[in-house]
Amino acid sequence: MIALSLAEIAAVVGGQTYDIPDPSAQVTGPVVRDSREVEPGSLFVAFAGERVDGHDFAAAVVEAGAAAVLASRPVGVPAIVVDDVQTALGALARHVVDKLGATLVALTGSAGKTSTKDLVAQVLRRAAPTVFTPGSLNNEIGLPLTALSATEETKFLVLEMGARGIGHIRYLTGLTPPRIGLVLNVGTAHIGEFGGREQIAQAKGELVEALPAAADGGVAVLNADDPLVRAMASRTTAKVVLFGESGEADVRAENVRLTDSGQPSFSLHTPSGCSDVTMRLYGEHHVSNALAAAAVAHELGMSVTEIATALSEAGSLSRWRMEVTERPDGVTIVNDAYNANPESMRAALRALAAMGKGGRTWAVLGKMAELGDEALAEHDAVGRLAVRLNVSKLVAVGGIEASWLQLGAYNEGSWGEESVHVSDAQAAVDLLRSELRPGDVVLVKASRSVGLESVAQALLATGAEGEVAVR
Structure with a gap:
């Protein structure tokens, strides 16, 4: 500070x-x-x-x-x-950011916030000292603590903003008023708390409403491929910049493809030129995240070559988000167990399918929380998608929601041993230890409350099975 x-x-x-x-x-x-x-x-x-x-x-x-x-x-x-300590912490954060004079970049969305925040930070810090939200500390306590970690040298402050209801983002932008606001998508994460996607869009759009006018430097960076996000252009007086694969996007991707290992490669097009990008991250969903980061960096004056180089060199900074580790025996573990919602679950399954071309693929999946009345349909849909993507085996872990995952797979045509429902993480580990072989790729993913990262950790603890505690 x-x-x-x-x-x-x-x-x-x-x-x-x-x-x-x-x-x-x-x-x-x-x-x-x-x-x-x-x-x-x-x-x-x-x-x-x-x-x-x-x-x-x-x-x-x-x-x-x-x-x-x-x-x-x-x-x-x-x-x-x-x-009130929380109110005082927020007031102190506002005082400090007002004194700093750094450019504040805030982002929100239903899925991909943390991965995109990490990309934005890794690109911008090539240009100037950058402070950004660690992990997912994106609430009324984590956000001011991040802002207070900035110093006189900080040029860019990149802040992730989460919301569990109407007014949450409005409150956060009052503590740290952004000049650039980025909205990634409107999905179904926390839909049980919000009541519907329209309400989620209302909450996420509070970010663009908080931006200064275009004449004062305000910029709203919006996903051209998401109609609910694109419609937020009418809710701001800031300059609007669109990103996406749409031909109307100001910053877009062309010739998108995946390498043999499942890493996205594409041609990055901006208003000032184009350059090729091949990412170190896994999964085609990172293309949208990269375009969002590129749009922010372009507005802050970075060249397309600088941006493309930074995106090609960027890695994962936050734990348990598509962490890919190959064991000495040739089994690959993908630990994406930090959290899950329908959008991120689908993206992870598609990444798994792309990564598993040389061997069997295993999807070890658990509950997606806070889906309300949509829970049954969304878990069923994920189970069906695993079958459509030809995932070799679905291992559904846990209670009723896991049974819905397996039921979806069964109804889609997984009638043999392609899917199984196990009671807990230990049962999943026991099954996998007995059946994995070189060349297999294992995805582990569920909502944070399930704690499935313990499965990935146990599978990686080769030679130390008895020492690993599995929840």
């Missing part, structure tokens, strides 16, 4: 100082909520959770070097006490 005195922070957040001998002392380290991340000069933010109360760690973090604690009550060590 940029250096601020404790007195200045207290004024910004409307707090009272307690046990602070020198209010002019500065916070020079990061703002953190995890006591294990404290460094000398840090500001520790004490949240009172259901199981852990950050206030209980106040003395320890100050002893470890924290300059003070942002708290909701006095804690016996230097503290700035406020009525």
